[in-house]
Amino acid sequence: MHTDLVAALDIGGTKIAGALVDGGGRILLRAQRPTPAHEDGESVMRTVEDVLGRLTVSPLWEHAMAVGIGSAGPVDASAGTVSPVNVPGWRDFPLVERVHRAVGGRPVTLVGDGVAMTAAEHWQGAARGHDNALCLVVSTGVGGGLVLDGRLHPGPTGNAGHIGHISVDLDGDPCPCGSRGCVERIASGPNIARRALEQGWRPGPDGDATAAAVAAAARAGDPVAVASFRRAAQALAAGIAATATLVEIDIAVVGGGVAGAGDVLFTPLRRALREYATLSFAQRLQVAPALTGTDAGLVGAAAATALGGRPGEAAAYVV
Numbered sequence: 001m002h003t004d005l006v007a008a009l010d011i012g013g014t015k016i017a018g019a020l021v022d023g024g025g026r027i028l029l030r031a032q033r034p035t036p037a038h039e040d041g042e043s044v045m046r047t048v049e050d051v052l053g054r055l056t057v058s059p060l061w062e063h064a065m066a067v068g069i070g071s072a073g074p075v076d077a078s079a080g081t082v083s084p085v086n087v088p089g090w091r092d093f094p095l096v097e098r099v100h101r102a103v104g105g106r107p108v109t110l111v112g113d114g115v116a117m118t119a120a121e122h123w124q125g126a127a128r129g130h131d132n133a134l135c136l137v138v139s140t141g142v143g144g145g146l147v148l149d150g151r152l153h154p155g156p157t158g159n160a161g162h163i164g165h166i167s168v169d170l171d172g173d174p175c176p177c178g179s180r181g182c183v184e185r186i187a188s189g190p191n192i193a194r195r196a197l198e199q200g201w202r203p204g205p206d207g208d209a210t211a212a213a214v215a216a217a218a219r220a221g222d223p224v225a226v227a228s229f230r231r232a233a234q235a236l237a238a239g240i241a242a243t244a245t246l247v248e249i250d251i252a253v254v255g256g257g258v259a260g261a262g263d264v265l266f267t268p269l270r271r272a273l274r275e276y277a278t279l280s281f282a283q284r285l286q287v288a289p290a291l292t293g294t295d296a297g298l299v300g301a302a303a304a305t306a307l308g309g310r311p312g313e314a315a316a317y318v319v
């Protein structure tokens, strides 16, 4: 009955999630643990093994043919290593080899979390049926991934489409990546909140100073909150327009917590895109909210494994 299951791992700075996913993208079994992000690398790996252990004890496990990992980046899929910014204990950590050993030698595929989300959106979400798409995750950071000519395009190391570190403000603020004026430095949730606070916005009685609170204030008409989202939308639009101009995407799918702001983000984003995506072939570009939600990382990691082969072959699974 379950002949083609894939084990998926979604590894982030907050949680490590695992699942058994069937050929229709349904999650049949799941496990999750908080990431011990500030402990040493072996402790983090033990948490991964604990999550995998919850899957391997299931009678379904014998049907799991391959393992797909979507991890916070940077990742290096060619070396099988990860160095997530928010998990300091892992630097060039040989995650593929360690997971390979933990699952009895099944094939393991690694992609960045933005690429995983893109695979999920192309398989089951808003990018379905689009041969050329950019998917963005706007959250604590800004990540992304590309579908080109109908296939997931992870790039040699699994990081292609990392739109958060395109510079859109040449003399802008220094970014933790070493560059300046990056999309992420302007459009991530923490930076939307930081800019609103700097410009005089103040949280309500509950003290919530997150981007979600700024979004609520913007919806209520607070001009500083509106301006902070408009600035984020401009940065995203400039990055999306650059991508459309380079590789002719026809849709940009925007997910992540900040996309939950809805029209507060999407209305100025569509307006700014009309200003930046001006060439004839970029003008038809659509913008859509992501559809795959909180399971995008798991479903996308499963999609990226596809045939248990290289990430570039993943589109074979995206039908």
Ligand SMILES: [Zn+2]
Pocket (backbone or CB within 6 Å): 164, 165, 166, 175, 176, 177, 178, 179, 180, 182, 184
């Ligand atoms: Zn940067």
